[in-house]
Amino acid sequence: xxxxxxxxxxxxxxxxxxxxxxxxxxxxxxxxxxxxxxxxxxxxxxxxxxxxxxxxxxxxxxxxxxxxxxxxxxxxxxxxxxxxxxxxxxxxxxxxxxxxxxxxxxxxxxxxxxxxxxxxxxxxxxxxxxxxxxxxxxxxxxxxxxxxxxxxxxxxxxxxxxxxxxxxxxxxxxxxxxxxxxxxxxxxxxxxxxxxxxxxxxxxxxxxxxxxxxxxxxxxxxxxxxxxxxxxxxxxxxxxxxxxxxxxxxxxxxxxxxxxxxxxxxxxxxxxx
Ligand code: C2E
Ligand code: MG
Ligand code: MG
Ligand code: MG
Numbered sequence: 001x002x003x004x005x006x007x008x009x010x011x012x013x014x015x016x017x018x019x020x021x022x023x024x025x026x027x028x029x030x031x032x033x034x035x036x037x038x039x040x041x042x043x044x045x046x047x048x049x050x051x052x053x054x055x056x057x058x059x060x061x062x063x064x065x066x067x068x069x070x071x072x073x074x075x076x077x078x079x080x081x082x083x084x085x086x087x088x089x090x091x092x093x094x095x096x097x098x099x100x101x102x103x104x105x106x107x108x109x110x111x112x113x114x115x116x117x118x119x120x121x122x123x124x125x126x127x128x129x130x131x132x133x134x135x136x137x138x139x140x141x142x143x144x145x146x147x148x149x150x151x152x153x154x155x156x157x158x159x160x161x162x163x164x165x166x167x168x169x170x171x172x173x174x175x176x177x178x179x180x181x182x183x184x185x186x187x188x189x190x191x192x193x194x195x196x197x198x199x200x201x202x203x204x205x206x207x208x209x210x211x212x213x214x215x216x217x218x219x220x221x222x223x224x225x226x227x228x229x230x231x232x233x234x235x236x237x238x239x240x241x242x243x244x245x246x247x248x249x250x251x252x253x254x255x256x257x258x259x260x261x262x263x264x265x266x267x268x269x270x271x272x273x
Contacts, residue, residue: 022076028084030066031077035089040064042097043261044111046270047231047254050245055271056252057110057144060098061261062090078116087116092128099136099143101264106271112144112174117151120159129166140170144195147173149181152191164192174231179219189226196223200234200255207239213247220249 021027034040044058064072081087095113102111119125133140145166152159152175163173174195175188179202188196198219205212220230235241235255244250262270 022080027066027072028080031064031080032084032086034064035081035086038093040090040093042094042101042264044098044101044264044267045254045261046259046267047112047252048258050232050241050250050253052241052253052258055109055267057112058102058105058267059112059146059254059261060094060101060114062094082116082118085118087118088122088124088128091115091119091125092132095128095132096136099132099138101267102142103136103138104264104268107142109267109271110142110144110172111138112146114146114176115151117148117154120147120151120162121155123162126162126165129171130169133169141172144172144174146176146197148176149178149183153181153183156187156191160191167192167194177233178223185222185226193228195229195231197231197233197254198223198250203232203234203236203240203244203255206243207237213243216244217247217249 041063043061043063045061046055047057047059048055062074062078064074064077066072078087078090081090091113098111098113102109105111115125129143129145132138133143145163147159147163167173172194173192174197175191175193176197177199178196179199198216202212202216202219206216216232220232223230229251230249231252231254232244232250233254235244235253235257237257240255241253241257244253259270
């Protein structure tokens with residue numbers, strides 16, 4: 001498994017969709033139909049130990065290929081689904097798929113699922129997660145849940161209580177896109193968390209700008225001082241990876257430098273060698 005680097009399918013989201021089309025009733029109707037037809041799929045992007053020797057976890061990333069428009073960015077259709085009040089259908093689908101696929105992978109590999117703001121406002125998520133673990137047989141120690149900094153800020157107290165329950169079940173909780181919202185580290189310290197995923201905006205320019213590197217290192221050190229593990233997202237080049245490794249600025253690395261999102265079969269092939 002050492003030093004295997006997956007060269008995934010390079011799927012870009014077709015043409016940029018203009019705002020009018022995204023807001024259109026047609027696209028919403030198409031999404032509704034896709035959910036009815038179980039037309040979504042899931043890809044999995046590995047998180048590697050920073051030295052590249054081992055995959056520790058794979059993040060489930062939902063995919064929707066529109067019959068005419070091609071791939072639609074999840075940033076776009078998750079937001080649509082939130083507005084339509086149907087995002088829990090997507091969460092249920094991805095959670096189930098993620099747990100099922102993880103059961104096929106070697107036992108040391110975990111799977112990470114993104115939750116939306118709506119999921120954090122509903123206590124139903126606790127039961128959904130418990131039911132899915134029971135139905136699939138996955139150990140809670142192999143499930144990670146990612147919540148963005150901004151959706152934590154929505155309703156901090158309710159979100160904190162809910163995450164505590166999930167964490168008490170043995171699930172790992174990660175803050176996603178850290179550094180893009182406006183939460184303080186003092187606030188972060190009050191939440192039941194295990195992992196911080198540092199947003200890819202911290203990685204851009206680390207090789208050319210000493211100040212950006214200092215910012216990344218300082219942030220990583222503060223997060224570690226709180227006893228949390230650090231994932232650095234969006235590492236794209238060997239140069240960025242080298243700087244991060246030299247500076248000990250990540251526990252795990254996720255990014256195109258190691259692998260794009262892959263199918264479950266590709267994860268299996270990569271990890272069971
Ligand atoms: P995220 O959770 O922060 O996921 C990371 C995104 O960055 C993914 O985009 C991934 O393909 C992309 N990425 C990974 N490595 C690199 C890199 O080296 N360079 C660059 N430029 N990008 C990289 P994707 O799959 O388009 O997902 C976008 C966002 O949509 C996710 O951000 C997440 O917020 C949301 N999302 C995706 N799947 C789900 C889901 O199942 N449920 C929910 N609620 N949200 C999801
Ligand atoms: Mg994520
Ligand atoms: Mg992220
Ligand atoms: Mg994101």
